[in-house]
Amino acid sequence: MNIVVCVKHVPDAQGDRTFTDSDMTVDREGVDGLLSELDEYAVEESLKLAEASGGTVTVVTVGPAAAADAVKKALQMGADKGVHVSDEAIHGSDAPATSLILAAAVKKVTDGAPELVVTGMASTDGTMGVVPAMLAERLGLPQVTFASELSVVDGKITAKRDSDASTETIEATAPALISVTDQINEPRYPSFKGIMAAKKKPVEQWTLADLGLDASQVGLANSWTKVVEVAKRPPRQQGEIITDEGDGGVKLAEFLAAHKFL
Amino acid sequence: MGEVLILVDHVDGKLRKATAELLTIARRLGEPSAVHIGPGAETAQVTLAKYGAGKVYVFDDPAALGHLVAPQAEVLAAVVAKTNPVAVLIPSNSIGKEVAARLAIKTESGVITDAVDVQAGDGGPVATQSAFAGSYTVKSQVTKGAAIIAVKPNSAAISPAPAAGAIERVDVALSDLAKAAPITERKPKAKSGRPELTEASIVVSGGRGTGGDFSPVEGFADTLGAAVGASRAAVDAGWYPHSNQVGQTGKQVSPQLYVACGISGAIQHRAGMQTSKTIIAINKDEEAPIFELVDFGVIGDLFNVLPQATDEVKKRKG
Numbered sequence: 001m002n003i004v005v006c007v008k009h010v011p012d013a014q015g016d017r018t019f020t021d022s023d024m025t026v027d028r029e030g031v032d033g034l035l036s037e038l039d040e041y042a043v044e045e046s047l048k049l050a051e052a053s054g055g056t057v058t059v060v061t062v063g064p065a066a067a068a069d070a071v072k073k074a075l076q077m078g079a080d081k082g083v084h085v086s087d088e089a090i091h092g093s094d095a096p097a098t099s100l101i102l103a104a105a106v107k108k109v110t111d112g113a114p115e116l117v118v119t120g121m122a123s124t125d126g127t128m129g130v131v132p133a134m135l136a137e138r139l140g141l142p143q144v145t146f147a148s149e150l151s152v153v154d155g156k157i158t159a160k161r162d163s164d165a166s167t168e169t170i171e172a173t174a175p176a177l178i179s180v181t182d183q184i185n186e187p188r189y190p191s192f193k194g195i196m197a198a199k200k201k202p203v204e205q206w207t208l209a210d211l212g213l214d215a216s217q218v219g220l221a222n223s224w225t226k227v228v229e230v231a232k233r234p235p236r237q238q239g240e241i242i243t244d245e246g247d248g249g250v251k252l253a254e255f256l257a258a259h260k261f262l
Numbered sequence: 263m264g265e266v267l268i269l270v271d272h273v274d275g276k277l278r279k280a281t282a283e284l285l286t287i288a289r290r291l292g293e294p295s296a297v298h299i300g301p302g303a304e305t306a307q308v309t310l311a312k313y314g315a316g317k318v319y320v321f322d323d324p325a326a327l328g329h330l331v332a333p334q335a336e337v338l339a340a341v342v343a344k345t346n347p348v349a350v351l352i353p354s355n356s357i358g359k360e361v362a363a364r365l366a367i368k369t370e371s372g373v374i375t376d377a378v379d380v381q382a383g384d385g386g387p388v389a390t391q392s393a394f395a396g397s398y399t400v401k402s403q404v405t406k407g408a409a410i411i412a413v414k415p416n417s418a419a420i421s422p423a424p425a426a427g428a429i430e431r432v433d434v435a436l437s438d439l440a441k442a443a444p445i446t447e448r449k450p451k452a453k454s455g456r457p458e459l460t461e462a463s464i465v466v467s468g469g470r471g472t473g474g475d476f477s478p479v480e481g482f483a484d485t486l487g488a489a490v491g492a493s494r495a496a497v498d499a500g501w502y503p504h505s506n507q508v509g510q511t512g513k514q515v516s517p518q519l520y521v522a523c524g525i526s527g528a529i530q531h532r533a534g535m536q537t538s539k540t541i542i543a544i545n546k547d548e549e550a551p552i553f554e555l556v557d558f559g560v561i562g563d564l565f566n567v568l569p570q571a572t573d574e575v576k577k578r579k580g
Contacts, residue, residue, distance in 0.1 A: 172444075
């Protein structure tokens with residue numbers, strides 16, 4: 001089974017993530033970026049599924065030049081080939097526009113017939129978690145999202161999804177879109193062999209024109225939402241810190257009482 | 263003022279807390295109407311009317327909830343087409359956000375998720391979100407179509423405002439594609455008797471420092487009527503269920519009071535709790551980053567501090 005896995009290059013959460021002053025978009029230059037941690041689970045699951053069924057894994061990303069690193073990491077883990085969609089007009093695209101570009105790239109790389117499309121549950125920067133459902137809608141594929149367990153046998157998909165009130169079993173038949181959570185597997189580290197092999201793997205570079213899309217459909221100016229204000233939250237004022245000298249629990253209760261929690 | 267749709271958050275007609283909050287917020291923006299998908303609309307109707315729903319659109323074909331996400335988006339899209347609402351408010355949980363996502367594409371409308379506040383503004387509703395693990399506050403507006411906004415629990419203090427709550431049935435033929443991912447089994451979670459994590463006004467969480475023994479954490483939570491959370495380290499170690507995980511890849515909570523016990527406060531955890539109103543931490547390590555956030559901190563062993571605090575709280579509560 002041939003698999004397309006969609007990944008995102010994100011600013012490192014360990015760094016000092018900020019917004020760009022000029023247009024209030026996420027600053028993707030001032031902070032080191034990397035393959036979104038939550039996408040590593042998607043890459044790992046794709047590799048497992050392809051290994052079991054004898055298919056290939058194609059990794060697709062949308063983003064500026066630095067996003068090539070996310071493709072590279074997935075190739076080092078074992079994906080077979082990459083697609084990097086990059087175009088100045090894409091800057092500032094919202095989730096609907098991003099899903100439009102991804103859907104077009106998935107269609108092009110599969111000649112219009114994707115078998116399985118796999119994603120992470122959310123990005124670690126925007127954290128909306130809406131692009132997988134949007135992709136399913138745009139591609140007209142059954143949606144099997146937030147899988148914490150997954151099996152695919154002869155195109156028959158069975159997944160477990162944890163909701164607030166229950167755990168659900170979901171079934172579908174490929175072609176389908178699947179998103180996976182961080183509970184599903186333990187992503188592999190690239191081996192030395194994998195790192196060397198990745199250098200020879202093909203990566204397609206596509207622009208909007210290559211996908212038959214127009215600048216008027218994407219980008220900040222054509223976003224369906226607009227940010228009106230970005231404010232750094234004042235750092236929390238550190239309150240009182242005591243060392244337990246045998247009465248720490250009593251003092252804690254006193255604090256709760258003083259602040260009307262009891 | 264135009265109609266504002268809210269998607270009812272319920273289990274078999276039993277309303278979850280978010281529903282009244284959505285109705286309360288909807289009243290700031292226009293005339294609230296509820297969209298009830300699934301069984302139990304007659305049960306829900308009384309409360310929906312109490313919090314301001316003029317109309318209750320009902321779609322109770324079992325197929326709607328028997329398949330993942332897509333049918334709910336189709337039903338909502340049909341109601342949007344019929345009512346041309348100024349906004350659609352949806353609970354910001356994993357299902358709700360995905361319903362919002364598909365609805366946005368279907369209706370070519372902008373979507374904002376994880377809103378912690380929504381107010382009326384020039385040119386439409388203004389939604390407030392927390393970004394980058396709570397270190398930024400972002401205000402946004404939808405500029406195209408109906409304003410689809412997924413709102414997190416605890417984003418409004420509910421207040422009643424009785425309205426008619428007239429039931430109106432919605433007739434939608436679900437597409438074959440919407441029925442392509444059936445939910446073949448639904449196992450209810452074991453009931454803990456505690457409030458639900460994302461709805462609770464107090465959350466007590468345990469981490470690596472519990473060493474796997476959550477009994478002092480649970481004991482303290484129960485005296486406060488609190489929900490119990492866990493850090494990723496505790497969940498990965500198998501000490502507590504993933505459904506209780508607080509953090510970037512678990513639940514994002516914003517209670518009145520958050521008590522972190524034996525949790526160091528890595529960015530992954532902070533992303534899930536940093537917007538709590540009051541934060542307390544108990545940790546043996548005085549260097550633990552969690553102490554940077556706290557209103558009150560105890561450097562000490564949770565196995566000493568929590569039982570004592572539990573006893574003292576019980577005493578004071580009489």
